[in-house]
Amino acid sequence: MAGQPEKKPQSVYDFSLKDATGNDVDLSIFKGKLNILIIICLVVYSGMTNSNYTELNQLYEKYKDQGLEILAFPCNQFGEEEPGTNDQILNFVCTRFKSDFPIFDKIEVNGENASPLYKFLKSGKWGIFGDDIQWNFAKFLVDKNGQVVDRYYPTTSPLTIEYHIPTTTTMAGQPEKKPESVYDFTLKDAKGNDVDLSTYKGKVLLIVNVAGLTDSNYKDLNHLHEKYKDQGLEILAFPCNQFGAQEPGSNDEIVEFACTRFKSEFPIFDKIEVNGENTSPLYKFLKSAKWGLLGDNIQWNFAKFLVDKNGQVSDRYYPTTSPLSMESVYLR
CATH class of the missing domain: 3.40.30.10 (Glutaredoxin)
Structure with a gap:
């Protein structure tokens, strides 16, 4: 099946998927380069669009040189909020929000035709109502070994995830190392x-x-x-x-x-x-x-x-x- 390795996947690095321009992207290219990876299903027409894109851009700009990558997968399964073509999605994301992180081919994240990548992600972390994705902008945090370490609900601000990104960057009221308590x-x-x-x-x-x-x-x-x-x-x-x-x-x-x-x-x-x-x-x-x-x-x-x-x-x-x-x- 397209995007699914022959053997049972051991990490996200075992998957190859198409990006929004139709090129094959082997996720193993991120191996050894990342401290952390955020995988998100996104849409253009949603009440959560502005805040999510804005905050994702902030995270990406701040941490992309410290080993953060954000992989965005358009999906039209929730309220049909992503009806456009890949070209239209790219134009919207890159023109309106100036986003630089990779945008992939439109996929399904639930049901019989769910992307093999999302089947793997969901098997690693359950949601509050089971393994199904609840809505647009659900987020998975993946460590440098390609393993799912956490799952965040659509309503979760991307900025909340900042504390799970290994970094030495400081900000007011925040210690240099990741806070433990x-x-x-x-x-x-x-x-x-x-x-x-x-x-x-x-x-x-x-x-x-x-x-x-x-x-x-x-x-x-x-x-x-x-x-x-x-x-x-x-x-x-x-x-x-x-x-x-x-x-x-x-x-x-x-x-x-x-x-x-x-x-x-x-x-x-x-x-x-x-x-x-x-x-x-x-x-x-x-x-x-x-x-x-x-x-x-x-x-x-x-x-x-x-x-x-x-x-x-x-x-x-x-x-x-x-x-x-x-x-x-x-x-x-």
Whole structure:
């Protein structure tokens, strides 16, 4: 069968496929050249098109010289959002988004005619509803040995994958090496002081993106903090104004609100972003560890991450989840 090796494939390097211009591409050409490989099924006409192409371009530009390659496979199986010819797809991708990564021949990723490459990829990592691809922009991360190491859902921002790319590049709040725990991060508190999260080693952390328009969450968080602060629980609050513009104030105003109105004593940090291009590196790490119901994005104010004593994310709670419901989890 076209694109399928005679023997059972052992890695993605065992496959040869056609690119969008009709040339045969033996994926073994990437062998030994890559630190990591992202394989994605993409489309032109989709609500997720702009953000995915823009972020894929950012990743590719930043890491292509450090061993990253992105392989894009057009697919028309989801909402018929990729009806065009290969020439039309190439023109759209290269003209509108200036993408430089390789675009391949249009394929099917599910069903009887699924590409042998995708059969291999799906057998390596299952999705939440089985092995089928759910929609456009599903992503597979492949290591330098050609093995699938992770699978990301269509709603997952490509920028979240950044933490799984081996690199020595630094950015604000991100360590030089790949972070292994929340203890690898240093962030500013609301007063502008650097806080090394390693100071919380050995404690259970509840990390929350907070905003001003709330009573129940602050009251419940205060209850947990007062009850368990001497037993090893710490609550870290990160103001964020991305949801309903409910946190528009300055750091001083936020601290005044939390400490005066609610008498909160837990640490309040500098205002950050938790979704999008400017997402705090800490939140990229948190979201990459635990998925939400609709992907990795934070849904609203007061999403919560529970971090164990080793700095690993042990659970994720939705904004509607009462902090008090975590009491039994913490006490286990």
